């Protein structure tokens with residue numbers, strides 16, 4: 001049995017390593033066998049830092065709470081599948097009871113029952129995720145790799161464990177693209193065939209689950225490569241017929257990844273839907289069961305397409321550009337600033353960097369002291385001052401006082 005102790009010690013942060021040895025001691029006391037599984041093993045083998053710790057235990061249903069107590073930590077949250085998020089020694093980790101799963105029908109959530117670690121690994125998506133290391137001082141690092149995960153990592157292959165994997169859970173199609181894009185891996189031939197055969201099962205996946213998978217894609221530094229794979233496999237269309245990702249869009253998403261301030265997944269979403277036909281938006285919103293934030297990005301992305309023509313008007317004043325752009329979602333504007341190279345995009349960039357931050361130097365109290373009547377005229381004058389500042393007519397506080405006096409007819 002290969003031993004990964006050295007690799008793990010390099011890939012884990014000191015805090016993570018410390019926590020795992022604490023977990024090992026307390027679990028042994030509680031009589032449970034505990035394993036580090038999934039992504040942590042995969043990433044350690046790839047020589048990448050371990051982001052999240054997934055721990056699987058062969059304990060009873062209350063084990064999560066007993067372990068949290070024994071560690072002096074807490075259970076942050078629990079799910080219906082017997083998984084818990086724990087926090088101890090300043091480190092958060094996921095704890096699951098070893099289980100087997102069965103799927104009543106494609107797209108359904110699985111029914112689970114307790115199982116062995118072997119069964120737990122066998123229910124997983126890909127060989128590269130189906131490896132475990134027992135966390136016990138004397139066998140620390142001993143690798144369980146029944147399905148050939150190490151070999152597939154070496155070959156750079158994403159491979160399912162069995163022929164029913166995508167049918168059981170078609171979100172794995174998106175996950176396959178995520179790993180293939182992230183690590184520049186290929187699908188193994190059988191997996192590619194199964195994936196093509198089972199694309200239609202994406203239809204049965206709920207909007208929330210598909211959206212959640214897309215969020216994870218948008219968060220990846222290589223989101224563009226992943227979306228390209230999903231497009232080429234026909235998976236985007238299988239999610240919703242309106243979804244496509246043309247090369248120009250993918251190039252922009254790729255550029256975004258190298259921006260220091262990526263602006264997060266909402267900017268990627270806006271780029272992703274930038275060529276969506278306007279009439280398809282409501283159906284896509286329903287398909288992905290979008291909340292208000294995503295729906296706003298989609299709607300604003302579409303509505304903003306009409307604005308550049310107006311922004312290109314010769315002699316447009318900064319305050320008028322502000323009028324045209326003010327009501328749009330910021331992420332959508334950031335995407336538009338990134339996407340365009342013409343005068344309209346220059347206005348969007350100027351709005352984001354400068355115009356929207358302009359404030360008058362005087363405030364409402366100052367206006368009252370200058371004799372403006374309490375009420376709506378205070379707000380109106382503040383807005384006028386802001387516009388005049390944006391347009392470069394006012395610079396100093398004295399300029400603003402003189403402007404207000406002029407409006408009041410006082411000298």
Ligand code: CTP
Nearest residue numbers: 038039052054123124125126129130169171172
């Ligand atoms: N898993 C699965 N099928 C799914 C989702 C998850 O088999 N549809 C399994 C995989 O074995 C995966 C583990 O659950 O390794 C944890 O899932 P997740 O946290 O989503 O993935 P990670 O392995 O942590 O990888 P990532 O780097 O993508 O977060």
